[in-house]
Amino acid sequence: xxxxxxxxxxxxxxxxxxxxxxxxxFGYDQGVFGGVIVTDDFLNTLxxxxxxxxxxxxxxxxxxxxxxxxxxxxxxWLGEKLGRKKTVLVGTTIMTIGAIxxxxxxxxxxxxxxxVIAGIGNGINTATAPVWQSETSTVKWRGKLVxxxxxxxxxxxxxxxxxxxxxxxxxxPISWRFPLAFQLVFMIILxxxxxxxxxxxxxxxxxxxxxxxxQILADLENKDVDHPxxxxxxxxxxxxxxxxxxxxxxxxxxxxxxxxxQGGTCTIRRLLLGAGTQAMQQLAGINVTSYYLPTVLISxxxxxxxxxxxxxxxxxxSYLLFSLIAIPNVERWGRRRLMMYAAAGxxxxxxxxxxxxxxxxxxSITVQSQRQIASASIAFFFLxxxxxxxxxxGVPWLYPVEINSLAMRTKGAAIGTATNWAFNxxxxxxxxxxxxxxxxxxxxxxxxxxxxxxxxxYLFYPETADRTLEDIDRLYRENHNLFIFRDKEAVxxxxxxxxxxxxxxxxxxxxxxxxxxxxxxxxxxxxNDAKFEEREKV
Numbered sequence: 001x002x003x004x005x006x007x008x009x010x011x012x013x014x015x016x017x018x019x020x021x022x023x024x025x026f027g028y029d030q031g032v033f034g035g036v037i038v039t040d041d042f043l044n045t046l047x048x049x050x051x052x053x054x055x056x057x058x059x060x061x062x063x064x065x066x067x068x069x070x071x072x073x074x075x076x077w078l079g080e081k082l083g084r085k086k087t088v089l090v091g092t093t094i095m096t097i098g099a100i101x102x103x104x105x106x107x108x109x110x111x112x113x114x115x116v117i118a119g120i121g122n123g124i125n126t127a128t129a130p131v132w133q134s135e136t137s138t139v140k141w142r143g144k145l146v147x148x149x150x151x152x153x154x155x156x157x158x159x160x161x162x163x164x165x166x167x168x169x170x171x172x173p174i175s176w177r178f179p180l181a182f183q184l185v186f187m188i189i190l191x192x193x194x195x196x197x198x199x200x201x202x203x204x205x206x207x208x209x210x211x212x213x214x215q216i217l218a219d220l221e222n223k224d225v226d227h228p229x230x231x232x233x234x235x236x237x238x239x240x241x242x243x244x245x246x247x248x249x250x251x252x253x254x255x256x257x258x259x260x261x262q263g264g265t266c267t268i269r270r271l272l273l274g275a276g277t278q279a280m281q282q283l284a285g286i287n288v289t290s291y292y293l294p295t296v297l298i299s300x301x302x303x304x305x306x307x308x309x310x311x312x313x314x315x316x317x318s319y320l321l322f323s324l325i326a327i328p329n330v331e332r333w334g335r336r337r338l339m340m341y342a343a344a345g346x347x348x349x350x351x352x353x354x355x356x357x358x359x360x361x362x363x364s365i366t367v368q369s370q371r372q373i374a375s376a377s378i379a380f381f382f383l384x385x386x387x388x389x390x391x392x393x394g395v396p397w398l399y400p401v402e403i404n405s406l407a408m409r410t411k412g413a414a415i416g417t418a419t420n421w422a423f424n425x426x427x428x429x430x431x432x433x434x435x436x437x438x439x440x441x442x443x444x445x446x447x448x449x450x451x452x453x454x455x456x457x458y459l460f461y462p463e464t465a466d467r468t469l470e471d472i473d474r475l476y477r478e479n480h481n482l483f484i485f486r487d488k489e490a491v492x493x494x495x496x497x498x499x500x501x502x503x504x505x506x507x508x509x510x511x512x513x514x515x516x517x518x519x520x521x522x523x524x525x526x527x528n529d530a531k532f533e534e535r536e537k538v
Contacts, residue, residue, distance in 0.1 A: 003198060008222030011198065015136050016145050018193040019129040022088065023149040025095070025186035026126055027156030029118070030290050031316065032179050033061055035164020038294050038305060042176040046108050051436070056108070058432040063112050065425035067098075067119020072418035074120070075127035076411050083207075084132035084200045088125055092190045095121030095183075103181045119421075126397075127417035131409055134401040134469070135200035136220055146401070147330045150394035151323045156186075157290065158316035165309040202409075202469075205237050232506045236470040240405065266476040267408055273461060274400030274412045275419040277339075280453050281396040282423035284346050285446030286388055288431050289381060296381075299435050300357055301374045315382050323389030334465040334493035335399060338391035339457050345387030347450035349380045350443050356380070357440035396420070402464035405473050459485055466495040474499065 003011055036042050037057060043049035048057050071091065078087045098118025105111040130146055137145050163179045198220070204213035217233055218225040289296055293315065297308035330338065359365070360374035396416075404412030434442040462484045464472060479487055489496040 003196065003219065007219045011219055012137060012141065012145070014193065015133060015197050016148065018088070018190060018197055019133040019145075020149045020152040021186055021189045021193070022092075022125045022129045023153040024156035024159075025183060025190075026122055027153035027158075028160045028183055028186065029064070029122060029156075030153075030287075031157040031160035032164060032183070033064070034290070034292055034294055034312070035161060035168070035309060036176045036179065037061060038298070038309070039164070039168065039176045041172055045106060045173070046111060048108070054432050054436055058429055060108060060111060060115065062425050062428035064115040064119040064122075065421045065428055067116035067121075068123035068126070068421035069119075069418050069425065071120035071123020071125075072127040072414050072421055073123075075124045075414040075417070078124060079128055079131065079414060080203075080411075083203050084128055084135070085194055085197065087128045088132065088190065088194050091121045091124030091128065092187055092194075093121070094118075094124065096187050097121075099180065099183050099187070103177055123417060123421055126420075127414040130397050130401050131413045132200055134398070135202045135409070136198065136216075138221070144327055144330060146398040147326045147394040150397055151320065151327070151389075154316070154320045154323050154389060154393060158313070158320050161309075161313040161316040165313045168306065168309055202237050205234065206241050228507050232503065235506065236468070236503075240470050240473050266480060267405070269482070270403050270405065270476065271408065271412050271415055274403045274416045276456070277396035277399040277461075278416040278420035279423050280339075280343075280449075280456075281392050282420060282427055283446075283449040284343070284388065284392055284453070285350060285384075285427070285443075285449065286392070287424055287427045288443075288446065289384070292428075292431050292435075293381070295432065296435065297378070300440070301360075301377060302371060311378065315385055318382055319385040319389045322386040323393055325390050326394055329390075330394065330398075331465050332493070334463045335395050335402075336457060336461055336463050336491060337493065339395055339461070340454055342387050342391035343450050343453035343457065345390075346384055346392070347447055349384035349387060350446045350450060352380045353377045353384075354440055354443040354447060357443065361440065399464060402467070402469065403462075403472060405476075409469075459483055462487075462490040463493055465493055467499070468503070471495065471499045474502075 003014075006014060037048075037060075040049075046060075047053075048060065071094070075087060075091075078090060082090065095118050098114050098116070098121060101110055101114030101117060103114075105114055129149070133146055133149060160179065163182060164176075167175045167179055198216045199212070201213040201216040201220070204210075204216065214225045214230065214234060218227065218230050221227070221230060221233075223230050293312040294305070294308040297303045297311060298305060301308075303311070326338070333341075356373050356377040360370045360377070362370070365373075400413050400416030401409060431442075434445075460483070462472075462475060467475075475490060479490060481487065484490050489498070
């Protein structure tokens with residue numbers, strides 16, 4: 001019996017377990033190296049101690065993101081060629097090799113090689129897991145499940161902080177090799193769950209596996225394969241595939257800026273909007289502190305090593321708890337509103353941090369007063385994580401999956417993830433040097449970026465909450481306006497009544513049609529499409 005007899009909600013739960021484990025591993029990897037790079041044995045073993053090695057230490061940390069970037073780019077091809085499941089397994093295998101190289105490293109060269117290889121695997125997985133989750137979820141659960149995954153990403157980040165804090169009380173190689181080795185636990189879970197879970201039915205339909213797609217759609221909804229709702233879902237996906245084949249834009253045309261005679265499905269704009277959320281996540285300044293919070297608290301605030309580690313670990317728990325607010329509200333408040341609230345809060349936090357750190361180095365006040373002012377900034381580092389966790393942790397990973405069409409969904413998610421890693425590398429690379437060279441002025445950069453997000457989101461970003469993935473395709477077929485804020489339906493937090501009426505009428509119509517005839521018609525359509533594609537290749 002496939003999937004051990006699981007159907008409906010329980011089947012979705014296990015897909016979520018696999019995808020969430022992948023994102024937990026991602027969070028663990030983000031946080032663990034921040035604790036490792038302030039460990040004496042690590043610095044001595046790899047000869048990375050001292051201010052003269054600040055730039056090299058930043059490169060060793062940031063080079064992981066270069067691997068992630070290339071992994072996300074590889075997901076362009078792998079995701080469509082192999083499917084969602086096999087792509088995740090390939091990514092996990094590559095990550096395992098990279099983890100083993102890092103655990104056993106005795107030289108900078110081996111550590112760099114391990115981080116690049118692990119990054120490639122992580123880039124593949126983080127570009128694929130949200131797509132797989134979204135394409136196997138119902139409308140009412142899609143946003144919540146992806147946000148839950150990203151909250152477990154924070155849980156992984158929190159675990160890594162407590163892990164490195166606990167092992168800071170040990171001496172020798174175990175103080176940093178064991179925290180790096182612990183990531184293998186997540187890889188074992190992925191190898192144990194992914195192989196027996198269902199493939200994305202949308203990917204199967206796009207590649208002509210009709211019977212398997214029908215069965216998976218039925219299993220995910222816990223309905224019969226001939227149920228009108230399953231048939232309606234199948235028809236909507238088929239229509240989206242057909243429309244994209246006729247109006248979609250190929251990669252060479254994308255690179256040349258061509259969009260067809262009428263703009264088609266607004267492919268380039270949707271790719272840019274999805275990638276834009278990922279760029280905003282990094283330019284919000286999260287990895288100034290995710291990778292380097294102990295370093296920031298030691299260098300900018302003046303705390304001891306142990307206290308900085310402890311506060312970083314406590315902050316990760318606060319980050320995790322407040323991010324839970326997003327689960328009930330990501331659909332209720334909508335993506336646009338959450339992003340604007342979060343950007344405003346993040347801007348305020350960095351503004352206060354900058355002011356406090358500026359006065360903490362004022363020579364006209366006593367040393368004790370300087371320390372007190374610097375310590376006050378810690379509260380706003382904590383508050384920043386609260387604002388970020390409520391929205392910018394999850395929505396930038398969800399939005400590229402929702403905004404892009406079926407044919408471009410894997411590519412759109414991969415471009416978004418590659419954008420995230422490219423900007424991630426930039427931020428992680430410049431942060432140690434920026435703190436060392438600019439001091440409190442370094443944080444002005446993140447004030448400006450967060451403030452700029454408010455008009456960008458308001459003017460250009462449509463709402464995707466409470467919409468089916470096919471609703472978004474319909475929006476861009478009917479509306480080619482650049483400034484989306486003028487369209488009330490496009491920015492409403494609830495699904496427009498017109499879309500609901502269309503779906504209900506389709507379900508009623510399909511309930512009066514013989515399911516076997518409808519499925520034969522779909523099979524014939526797929527066969528004709530395959531013949532057409534063969535002629536095109538010739």
